[in-house]
Amino acid sequence: MKKMSGENRDFDGVWVLGDYRNYFQNRVTLQLISKGKALAQKLNTKVSVIVLGEQVHQYAMEYVAHGADVIIVAEHPELREYQVETYTALLARWVEDFKPEVFLAGATSFGRELFPRLAKRLQTGLSADCVALDVDSETGLLVQTTPAFGGELLADVVTPNRQPQMATVHPGVFHERPHDPEAVGRIIYPELDVLPEERVRLLRSRRQQTRSINLEDAQVVVVGGRGLGSKEQFGLLFELAELLEGEVGATRPAILPEWAEEDRLLGQTGKSVKPKLLISIGTSGALQYTTGIQGAETIIAINRDPNAPIFKMADLGLVGDATILLPMLLEALRKRL
Amino acid sequence: MNIVVCMKQVPDAPSIRIDRQRMTVIREGVDSIINPLDYVALEAALDLSKREGGNVTVITMGPPQSEEALREALAVGADRSVLLTDPAFAGSDTLATSHVLARAISRLDPFPDLVLCGTQTIDSDTGHVGPQIAEELDLPQVGGVNEIHLEDNSLVVKRLSDGFLDTIKVDLPALLTVTHGLCPVRDIPLGALEIAFSREDVVTWGADDLKLNKEEVGFEGSVSRVWKLRPPPPKRKGELVTGSPQTLLDSLIRKLEALSVLDEEDVRRE
Numbered sequence: 001m002k003k004m005s006g007e008n009r010d011f012d013g014v015w016v017l018g019d020y021r022n023y024f025q026n027r028v029t030l031q032l033i034s035k036g037k038a039l040a041q042k043l044n045t046k047v048s049v050i051v052l053g054e055q056v057h058q059y060a061m062e063y064v065a066h067g068a069d070v071i072i073v074a075e076h077p078e079l080r081e082y083q084v085e086t087y088t089a090l091l092a093r094w095v096e097d098f099k100p101e102v103f104l105a106g107a108t109s110f111g112r113e114l115f116p117r118l119a120k121r122l123q124t125g126l127s128a129d130c131v132a133l134d135v136d137s138e139t140g141l142l143v144q145t146t147p148a149f150g151g152e153l154l155a156d157v158v159t160p161n162r163q164p165q166m167a168t169v170h171p172g173v174f175h176e177r178p179h180d181p182e183a184v185g186r187i188i189y190p191e192l193d194v195l196p197e198e199r200v201r202l203l204r205s206r207r208q209q210t211r212s213i214n215l216e217d218a219q220v221v222v223v224g225g226r227g228l229g230s231k232e233q234f235g236l237l238f239e240l241a242e243l244l245e246g247e248v249g250a251t252r253p254a255i256l257p258e259w260a261e262e263d264r265l266l267g268q269t270g271k272s273v274k275p276k277l278l279i280s281i282g283t284s285g286a287l288q289y290t291t292g293i294q295g296a297e298t299i300i301a302i303n304r305d306p307n308a309p310i311f312k313m314a315d316l317g318l319v320g321d322a323t324i325l326l327p328m329l330l331e332a333l334r335k336r337l
Numbered sequence: 338m339n340i341v342v343c344m345k346q347v348p349d350a351p352s353i354r355i356d357r358q359r360m361t362v363i364r365e366g367v368d369s370i371i372n373p374l375d376y377v378a379l380e381a382a383l384d385l386s387k388r389e390g391g392n393v394t395v396i397t398m399g400p401p402q403s404e405e406a407l408r409e410a411l412a413v414g415a416d417r418s419v420l421l422t423d424p425a426f427a428g429s430d431t432l433a434t435s436h437v438l439a440r441a442i443s444r445l446d447p448f449p450d451l452v453l454c455g456t457q458t459i460d461s462d463t464g465h466v467g468p469q470i471a472e473e474l475d476l477p478q479v480g481g482v483n484e485i486h487l488e489d490n491s492l493v494v495k496r497l498s499d500g501f502l503d504t505i506k507v508d509l510p511a512l513l514t515v516t517h518g519l520c521p522v523r524d525i526p527l528g529a530l531e532i533a534f535s536r537e538d539v540v541t542w543g544a545d546d547l548k549l550n551k552e553e554v555g556f557e558g559s560v561s562r563v564w565k566l567r568p569p570p571p572k573r574k575g576e577l578v579t580g581s582p583q584t585l586l587d588s589l590i591r592k593l594e595a596l597s598v599l600d601e602e603d604v605r606r607e
Contacts, residue, residue: 021499021501022499022500084468084478084480085477085478088472108499109480109481109497109498109499110498110499112464112480113464113468113478113480113481113498114468116431116463116464116465116466116467116468116469116472117468117469117471117472117478119432119465119469120432120435120468120469120472120473121472123432123560124432124560125430125432125559125560125561126431126432126463126465126561127561128461128462128463128464128465129462129463143564147462147582148461148566149355149460153355153566153567153568153581154566154567154568155563155565155566156563156564156565156566156567157561157562157563157564158561158562158564159560159561159562160560160562161560162560198477199477199507199508199511200477200478200479200505200506200507200511201505201506201507202503202504202505203493203504203505203506204502204503204504205501205502205503205504206501206502207500207501207502208497208500208501208502220598235500244593244598276596276598277593277596277598298596300589300592302585302589306577306579311577315592316578316588316589316592317577317578318577318578318585318588318589319577319578319579319585320579320580320582320585321582324582325582325585325586325589328582328583328586329586329589329590331459332586332590333599334517335373335517336599
């Protein structure tokens with residue numbers, strides 16, 4: 001039996017914002033569908049994904065295949081680009097119509113720009129960049145865990161008296177469900193009335209250029225492995241490499257899900273490197289990989305598992321969650337530049 | 338062009354200490370600085386007003402000592418400053434904080450053409466307050482801006498968003514949150530701080546001045562509740578470095594410095 005927090009009994013359902021712009025790099029929407037489904041089970045309800053855009057049917061189908069029960073779709077040429085004001089207006093109206101109790105978005109640039117405005121319009125609470133979510137069994141409230149004081153502490157935050165309970169979630173902390181082509185979901189096309197006039201107009205948008213790969217000559221190499229958990233997290237290595245004027249390498253388990261190109265593979269079947277500094281992040285240290293990095297002068301390893309073999313060959317071993325440490329490191333380095 | 342810059346005084350990150358018994362932050366002996374991205378916003382505002390004319394007003398909400406941040410902004414060249422302080426504001430979440438700031442901005446005469454905020458603070462790092470002020474004041478918003486050009490009564494701005502370089506036109510009045518790379522941050526001129534601290538023109542507004550009820554602000558006006566603060570899951574083993582992310586980060590930075598991958602110069606403003 002579902003537990004309710006008093007006055008909020010009208011609200012029902014877990015919503016996830018369908019953030020599809022970087023579908024192939026950023027799987028956070030799929031991760032949230034998976035987590036949202038687990039939360040929905042505890043709340044005895046369904047998980048819905050809200051997709052706004054032009055020709056987004058393909059994403060709706062993908063979201064169903066990854067576990068969404070319901071997809072709410074708004075298709076319109078005017079929704080071709082992400083727009084904070086338009087999205088806020090439409091989402092606020094649908095929240096009022098459908099009354100979800102939980103509304104989640106990935107902590108992408110867009111999610112972090114949209115959700116505060118939406119939460120303000122709805123006069124509800126919002127947690128930023130959560131690293132864990134759960135339902136409190138006594139109250140049925142969404143427990144939103146977010147790093148506090150620069151990650152020194154974790155804060156468990158709740159929104160006791162407002163609905164929906166909203167959170168943006170750090171990409172890569174939850175795992176997506178496997179693609180199930182047999183999955184069945186319901187697709188709803190709510191009525192789209194007049195869209196608000198946008199005061200923010202996108203003149204141009206282009207994807208950032210990527211550089212050519214030169215691992216063998218790099219003085220600094222940062223390597224990522226399975227422990228990074230997602231393509232999104234792995235993507236942070238490129239920023240780190242840029243800040244350190246280095247290059248990005250990968251282990252086989254990171255190449256397989258296509259987090260990185262085959263060209264970046266290090267080890268027995270890949271490249272061997274000899275940088276002054278190699279930072280190995282979320283790699284366990286399998287022999288197939290470590291043979292490719294023996295020429296490195298200094299190795300720093302970051303891994304959650306204190307028994308990971310990589311620590312046996314590291315000059316400095318940091319036992320911790322790379323998905324928390326990496327953004328902090330980037331922030332610290334950016335401040336120095 | 339009249340510009341308002343929203344600033345926050347934050348604990349200087351390296352000096353944060355946690356009382357692990359009581360799970361609270363030790364405030365004694367902790368240095369405070371202007372949030373670095375708010376400083377970028379201030380520099381951008383001063384640069385725009387130099388080129389286009391108009392005033393720069395800095396505004397902050399916080400305990401009385403936040404006035405230091407405003408004095409510092411005056412020393413760098415801000416024209417006016419407003420301190421929003423009241424015991425009733427204590428414990429505000431971002432919804433309540435943005436309410437106080439938006440109310441204060443709406444009472445400025447003339448209403449600003451542009452409101453600038455840092456995209457995030459280094460302490461709570463929510464990035465909520467800027468967009469939430471924009472919503473309450475019904476202003477268009479653009480986040481993460483690192484380039485600003487004025488064209489007639491619009492701004493053309495650039496920003497990096499999820500791997501895309503966006504060029505965006507936005508009508509004025511508007512709110513922008515800004516990030517690194519927008520403009521260089523200068524040192525405070527010698528003597529300017531002293532002069533700024535001798536000026537008497539920091540305006541102070543409390544809840545009554547802003548016609549805010551106690552129920553709208555502070556802990557009472559907040560809808561988010563912190564249930565519990567707890568340390569990240571502990572991990573200990575051998576001679577490896579374990580501990581909080583900050584501990585790990587510190588030893589990592591030290592190692593990078595020792596390897597001369599980073600120089601030890603710290604550009605943070607003292």
